[in-house]
Amino acid sequence: MRTGPLALACGLVGAAVLAAHAHAVDPAPAADPAPADWDAQNAAMGYLVLHLSNLNAVNGLNLTRDQAARLRDLARQVEAAATPVPRLDAPFRADLGAVRNTYLEVRRTLLAGAEVTEALREKAGEARAAQARVARLSLVETPPAAATGCARCHVEPRAPDVRAADVAQAADAQAVAPQWPEREVFMAHHVGLFGLAGTIRLAGVARQVDAILTPEQKEVLRRFSCCVVPPKDLADPVRAGQADAGELVVEVLRHARRVPQERWPVARAWLLDRVGGMLVVLRPGTTDAQKDDVRRSIETVVNKARDLSETDFELEKADLARQLTGAVRRDRSLTDAQEIYTRAMFLMVPGAAAAYDALVSRLDGPQGETR
Amino acid sequence: MARLGAGSALGPLVWRLLEGPARAAGGEARAPDTSGGGTAVPALHWRPAAGGAAQCDLCPRAETLASGETGFCRARQNVGGRLVALAFDRPCILNVDPVEKSPLAHVLPGTSVLSVAHAGCNLRCLYCQNWVFSQRGPAETRSIAGFTRAGAVEGAVRRGLRGVAFTYTEPGVGPEFVADLAAMARDQGLLPTLCTGGYLSAGPLRRLLAPFAAVTVTYKGATDAFYESVCGGRVKPVLDAMALVRGEGKWLEVATLLVPGRNDDAPSLRAMAAWIARSLGPATPWHLERFNPQFKLANLPPTPLATLEAARRIGLDAGLKFVYISNLAPHDANHTFCPRCGKAVIRRLGFKVLADDLRGGRCPHCREALPGVWA
Numbered sequence: 001m002r003t004g005p006l007a008l009a010c011g012l013v014g015a016a017v018l019a020a021h022a023h024a025v026d027p028a029p030a031a032d033p034a035p036a037d038w039d040a041q042n043a044a045m046g047y048l049v050l051h052l053s054n055l056n057a058v059n060g061l062n063l064t065r066d067q068a069a070r071l072r073d074l075a076r077q078v079e080a081a082a083t084p085v086p087r088l089d090a091p092f093r094a095d096l097g098a099v100r101n102t103y104l105e106v107r108r109t110l111l112a113g114a115e116v117t118e119a120l121r122e123k124a125g126e127a128r129a130a131q132a133r134v135a136r137l138s139l140v141e142t143p144p145a146a147a148t149g150c151a152r153c154h155v156e157p158r159a160p161d162v163r164a165a166d167v168a169q170a171a172d173a174q175a176v177a178p179q180w181p182e183r184e185v186f187m188a189h190h191v192g193l194f195g196l197a198g199t200i201r202l203a204g205v206a207r208q209v210d211a212i213l214t215p216e217q218k219e220v221l222r223r224f225s226c227c228v229v230p231p232k233d234l235a236d237p238v239r240a241g242q243a244d245a246g247e248l249v250v251e252v253l254r255h256a257r258r259v260p261q262e263r264w265p266v267a268r269a270w271l272l273d274r275v276g277g278m279l280v281v282l283r284p285g286t287t288d289a290q291k292d293d294v295r296r297s298i299e300t301v302v303n304k305a306r307d308l309s310e311t312d313f314e315l316e317k318a319d320l321a322r323q324l325t326g327a328v329r330r331d332r333s334l335t336d337a338q339e340i341y342t343r344a345m346f347l348m349v350p351g352a353a354a355a356y357d358a359l360v361s362r363l364d365g366p367q368g369e370t371r
Numbered sequence: 372m373a374r375l376g377a378g379s380a381l382g383p384l385v386w387r388l389l390e391g392p393a394r395a396a397g398g399e400a401r402a403p404d405t406s407g408g409g410t411a412v413p414a415l416h417w418r419p420a421a422g423g424a425a426q427c428d429l430c431p432r433a434e435t436l437a438s439g440e441t442g443f444c445r446a447r448q449n450v451g452g453r454l455v456a457l458a459f460d461r462p463c464i465l466n467v468d469p470v471e472k473s474p475l476a477h478v479l480p481g482t483s484v485l486s487v488a489h490a491g492c493n494l495r496c497l498y499c500q501n502w503v504f505s506q507r508g509p510a511e512t513r514s515i516a517g518f519t520r521a522g523a524v525e526g527a528v529r530r531g532l533r534g535v536a537f538t539y540t541e542p543g544v545g546p547e548f549v550a551d552l553a554a555m556a557r558d559q560g561l562l563p564t565l566c567t568g569g570y571l572s573a574g575p576l577r578r579l580l581a582p583f584a585a586v587t588v589t590y591k592g593a594t595d596a597f598y599e600s601v602c603g604g605r606v607k608p609v610l611d612a613m614a615l616v617r618g619e620g621k622w623l624e625v626a627t628l629l630v631p632g633r634n635d636d637a638p639s640l641r642a643m644a645a646w647i648a649r650s651l652g653p654a655t656p657w658h659l660e661r662f663n664p665q666f667k668l669a670n671l672p673p674t675p676l677a678t679l680e681a682a683r684r685i686g687l688d689a690g691l692k693f694v695y696i697s698n699l700a701p702h703d704a705n706h707t708f709c710p711r712c713g714k715a716v717i718r719r720l721g722f723k724v725l726a727d728d729l730r731g732g733r734c735p736h737c738r739e740a741l742p743g744v745w746a
Contacts (some may be wrong), residue, residue, distance in 0.1 A: 061701065062676065062699070062701055062702050063698075085435065091579075106406065115664075115672060115673065119720075139652070203659060214701065214703075215718065215725060215726075216700070216701035216702075216718065216719075216720045216725065217701050219701070219720050219723075219725060220700075220701055250557055255386040255390065258386075258390045259386075259389045259390050259391075260390070260391055263389050263390075263391065266389065267386075267389040270389070275530050309517055309522075310516045310517050310518070311465060311515055311518055311519075311522050311526055313625060314464075314465035314466065314515060315465060315467055315485065315526050315527070315530060316530075318467060
């Protein structure tokens with residue numbers, strides 16, 4: 001089982017950090033004078049997340065020079081067929097403009113092969129949360145008449161800056177309708193990012209991409225999901241994609257264990273209330289019944305964590321964390337062909353050729369990477 | 372919390388309110404130990420000294436502790452003229468880990484073990500990756516409440532774990548607890564393994580080793596200058612410890628964390644590789660670990676890939692047959708290669724074993740027997 005293609009592909013998977021940064025809002029910079037149209041902003045933000053994910057993949061796979069050069073050649077082919085990279089310097093809404101600026105700062109760091117500092121990591125987390133907040137508030141239950149492109153599902157939030165918005169409350173009022181088949185959503189995001197010709201070209205080179213990778217690199221990409229900054233989990237030396245279930249999830253379980261029994265009903269209600277909000281973005285189209293199922297699964301895991309002795313909890317915490325994460329995520333099996341396509345997608349994002357160029361330069365440089 | 376959003380930013384504030392004032396001082400879930408877990412037991416390896424002092428013989432520091440004084444390791448204290456072990460039954464970490472994390476590449480590959488650690492260490496490595504626990508004493512960390520050795524062993528057996536690994540901090544400063552738990556684990560069919568800095572005196576180390584089947588020693592640098600300035604120790608006792616482990620017939624792997632600009636120069640690495648090959652044998656696995664900026668050297672960059680690969684080349688050129696790169700993946704040097712035919716026989720992604728082709732410890736291609744603890 002693995003994360004489904006929608007969650008993998010959708011650059012708007014921001015629920016990860018959504019509630020986490022609910023309070024962390026910088027003073028809003030002045031909005032740009034005449035923002036680009038909503039669709040263009042939406043496409044640019046989706047592109048940036050996928051582009052940064054691509055940079056993290058390229059940096060995290062420890063590619064050899066030969067691999068990087070061969071992938072660069074294929075990336076150029078896809079790029080030639082794909083929709084041009086969205087304009088990233090156009091005026092944006094205040095909230096998305098700030099997000100965009102942070103992402104571009106991350107981009108410069110990743111392209112230079114430099115470490116992402118703690119300060120930038122934190123800033124990127126806040127940006128991701130802000131982007132997720134916009135995404136969540138943009139989801140519509142009923143598409144506007146004659147809507148095309150991204151606007152079929154995402155309409156611009158009414159407020160010009162939603163970084164301080166309480167999305168947990170807003171989520172239920174503006175939930176996406178479940179009528180879109182997942183395949184259609186998947187294709188909409190892909191065609192939106194690559195264009196139809198680019199998507200076809202990507203599918204055409206996918207097996208060539210696959211042949212360049214080692215089994216270990218494929219394994220990294222198999223569990224890869226979108227990430228703005230590379231993961232930093234000392235327990236896992238793989239620095240690409242997001243960890244399956246890290247210490248932070250375990251920390252939530254520890255908190256739950258420390259709540260006295262008399263306060264547990266309140267704590268449980270608070271915890272489960274947040275789950276509904278997260279599902280709106282993480283699993284668009286989730287029905288109320290499905291949300292209830294997820295809440296029940298989470299409650300079961302948390303109750304088990306609370307019931308265990310401390311020794312048993314320490315022995316089971318990683319499994320419990322995986323169960324907790326798994327309850328929220330939409331996991332599916334992918335066919336081999338889907339696996340191959342998805343791997344290629346992460347490595348062939350328009351703009352990837354520049355990332356491979358940068359890597360080849362570093363490998364050829366004075367640091368003398370011996371790969 | 373990366374995915375559920377209830378563990379950081381606003382989340383902790385809410386949790387703190389919900390947990391109530393008595394529980395609010397959690398801070399990393401490692402508030403000072405008020406659980407009452409564990410008992411200070413009489414320490415091993417000490418002698419009475421004049422004036423109610425206690426002479427500790429555990430490690431090369433050979434400290435004389437006045438009454439009430441705690442040792443450099445923070446795990447031993449003179450209480451009324453008697454040395455007591457503060458770490459007994461007070462582990463601060465219990466984890467289920469891949470055995471590869473120890474690091475051990477030639478011991479039951481692909482299996483999970485119960486990792487156990489108590490607070491304290493008799494070195495002061497400026498780059499310590501576990502300083503939150505190693506640079507504090509057992510009374511300054513939150514121990515596992517209700518811990519019992521029997522319960523831990525039973526839990527490990529019940530979950531199908533294959534061993535118990537003493538790692539993360541310095542198990543050598545709590546030999547009373549570590550040896551006892553290791554022996555219990557061994558008696559229940561678990562394989563006890565030890566990861567130590569090796570900064571221990573010969574007698575105590577020999578006694579500590581008794582229940583163990585496999586040991587990793589961290590050989591931190593080539594010179595006294597490095598050990599003194601970065602680790603607060605000397606190199607000779609560590610060399611002696613590695614030789615002793617080998618002499619006791621234990622399976623031994625060596626690990627070196629390469630700290631940029633501190634211990635990663637070619638002459639130092641050549642000296643270390645040559646010593647391992649000459650004194651421990653060319654079949655001794657050597658793990659070259661990538662440094663992640665931590666503790667007092669957080670200002671340094673992570674070890675560059677080129678440095679790790681150059682170091683590996685040095686190890687192989689010195690005749691070592693198994694030189695691994697750790698804390699960096701994917702990389703070919705995560706794998707185990709047959710020293711005879713050169714084919715990969717265990718393929719890894721970091722700590723995860725993707726394929727173990729060894730058959731009874733032999734290469735499936737050329738039938739070469741690889742050294743290790745395979746079953």
